[in-house]
């Protein structure tokens with residue numbers, strides 16, 4: 046912008062807003078929050094005249110880097126271990142991005158301050174940018190990386206696989222339910238302000254360490270838009286706080302949003318960073334260390350805590366419990382182990398861990414080997430087809446877990462499992478936090494208060510139900526996870542692309558039928574169910590059966 | 595001698611993980627295999643947009659996981675009264691052992707829509723940057739050549755009041771009609787095209803506001819606040835304002851896009867921009883305003899109307915719901931044509947305000963109606979009888 050300063054220009058575009066004189070805009074989303082109509086300042090201070098060229102310039106850098114990566118044969122140096130997990134990550138992330146775009150109008154009528162709407166519209170188009178630039182990155186990987194399987198089927202797999210379902214919460218939570226709960230607290234205050242740091246800053250660092258400098262280029266470019274979105278959320282949050290009657294709902298929503306983000310994002314990104322890397326330098330930060338820095342210090346202590354003086358009730362206990370799950374209860378390790386147990390149902394390949402990996406884990410997480418070492422040795426032993434079944438059907442001291450009805454990550458920290466009859470169905474939850482989300486928070490009343498706009502948990506939330514008592518070969522065919530020879534699986538529990546070493550449908554013929562844990566649970570008598578619960582909470586770590594009483 | 599401690603950095607490793615390094619099942623399968631492209635080959639645009647927004651009738655086997663209070667999640671097809679073939683097929687039922695199969699792709703006709711502008715990240719920023727750069731240069735060149743000094747008094751006032759008032763139309767529709775509708779279309783292709791349309795309108799609003807700011811600085815006596823008074827109180831504008839507000843009140847996303855792009859824009863938008871401002875400006879010594887107005891005109895005529903045609907025409911000729919859709923669209927015409935005509939007629943006094951007069955209002959309106967009739971016949975719709983009022 047040459048003559049008009051951005052500040053002056055920004056001041057001028059404030060003149061665009063007007064109050065309707067004849068007809069109100071349509072009101073399609075509800076909230077149980079109340080907002081006072083008061084003059085606010087647009088927190089974004091963004092004028093399209095400078096915004097578009099700025100983003101175009103950022104694009105030039107991204108696409109320049111993409112050309113450079115191909116010309117420079119980047120893929121001769123990328124680690125397959127890392128790239129394989131990108132098949133999962135990049136299948137998930139374009140939907141949360143586009144959902145953030147779609148979420149913006151939820152705020153138009155519910156937050157009656159037109160000064161904020163300009164920023165929300167810019168966020169909308171930013172998020173269209175993010176979604177399509179990420180799809181484009183995935184397309185480039187598909188075209189240039191050695192194994193396109195799983196990239197080529199990405200969005201089908203994302204939609205029908207249990208892992209995609211877990212990730213999908215990080216999108217559907219933005220666009221449904223109480224408009225403020227969804228588009229402000231869950232999306233902006235928690236997902237963007239807290240967890241994009243691990244997604245878009247910590248993870249790209251790990252990509253670079255594994256020979257992929259394109260992912261960092263794309264995601265840093267994405268993250269540089271994120272600070273604007275954080276300002277949007279902050280402005281709305283301060284307005285919500287200024288009305289006492291919102292405090293109870295803010296407390297509820299922060300608890301739900303924090304806990305769900307922790308369950309989902311730490312499961313996925315923690316696994317990518319710890320189990321998807323070949324970088325085992327002892328001085329590289331572990332996920333736990335990154336989490337402590339980005340989420341605990343930068344978000345919790347520096348962003349959330351100062352809001353306490355405005356009356357925000359902060360879920361200190363849940364923040365501490367998240368850390369406890371990551372640091373003491375092995376959350377990320379349990380999740381990675383589960384992904385690897387269920388490798389047959391995936392659409393990516395999972396590399397076995399080596400002695401070098403073991404050493405690093407033991408160094409970063411003392412006691413790791415005792416809990417998980419033997420299982421990963423078994424994984425390695427069973428990785429090439431050799432007359433045995435996939436690891437899920439072999440005796441390796443691992444009990445297949447029940448799924449959490451709320452976050453849909455299995456109940457892996459076995460002692461924390463909660464079982465309850467909710468909506469006339471016996472359900473299992475990974476934690477008290479997830480039980481509360483279903484049984485208490487997502488309901489039309491909350492602590493005696495009417496909350497008619499609160500959303501609902503919907504869908505067939507246990508993936509295994511769909512395939513109750515199916516054979517695994519049929520499950521995989523049904524989901525479409527077979528390569529173009531009609532029999533080799535997309536997923537493999539190793540990285541060897543020698544067709545003779547790859548698993549095919551034929552190798553799964555002898556696997557027993559696969560019963561749904563939740564269907565089974567609901568078929569039990571009360572005594573059987575209680576016995577199941579008592580046993581389950583004595584299992585683990587590492588999925589071990591309960592010790593004999 | 596000082597010893598530099600070795601820096602801890604990851605070491606590059608030769609992995610040979612590039613395409614073509616080995617042959618194995620799927621090693622050549624380098625295209626997204628979950629959708630059928632519009633043309634023979636999948637386009638870049640399709641690759642980055644199709645199927646990002648899932649559908650329980652395709653692959654979304656576990657269904658939507660979060661819903662509104664009424665239990666509805668995702669992007670319900672009944673958010674518009676229009677139907678594309680297959681819309682009435684129920685979502686596949688899930689139960690223990692049901693499996694996860696949906697209908698064969700595309701399952702219903704909505705998924706056949708492709709934005710003819712192929713808008714995605716790169717095109718959005720490239721096109722809009724080009725526009726703002728061009729406008730900046732035009733305004734800057736005019737400033738340096740003292741072009742604004744040639745404007746007569748009446749024209750200065752006309753631009754301050756009436757060109758200024760139009761920014762409010764762009765802003766209101768950009769936010770509360772188009773951005774709002776980006777949550778409501780049935781596929782990612784619909785919602786992305788609509789969000790781009792929204793940015794065109796919001797950008798045009800800002801273009802006009804910042805132009806207004808420049809004029810306040812360059813022209814003695816240019817009243818940079820006059821647009822408020824005109825928009826709020828000038829009787830000539832109250833019809834446009836009321837119609838714009840009514841447009842933002844439409845519940846049905848498709849009706850909103852239809853009413854705005856098929857009816858309001860040709861009858862009111864183009865009538866004001868092309869048949870008034872563009873025609874009157876040169877005679878009044880103004881060659882700058884037409885470049886701003888022309889940029890908006892181009893966005894509408896060459897991009898936004900283009901996707902709108904491709905969105906609605908197949909619904910008019912839908913293999914299952916052609917009659918149903920035609921009836922609904924005809925009823926929308928019967929509602930919106932009279933509103934837009936009465937709005938534009940209220941603008942008529944503007945035609946006599948400049949010193950150098952534009953062509954007669956009625957001639958302009960005939961042209962606008964002709965253009966509108968052409969759009970309707972492209973869509974396979976009938977001009978409603980109200981058009982002759």
Ligand SMILES: [Fe+2]
Nearest residue numbers: 142145172175
């Ligand atoms: Fe984003």
Ligand SMILES: [Fe+2]
Nearest residue numbers: 145237271274
């Ligand atoms: Fe964002």
Ligand SMILES: [Zn+2]
Nearest residue numbers: 449452475479
């Ligand atoms: Zn859970």
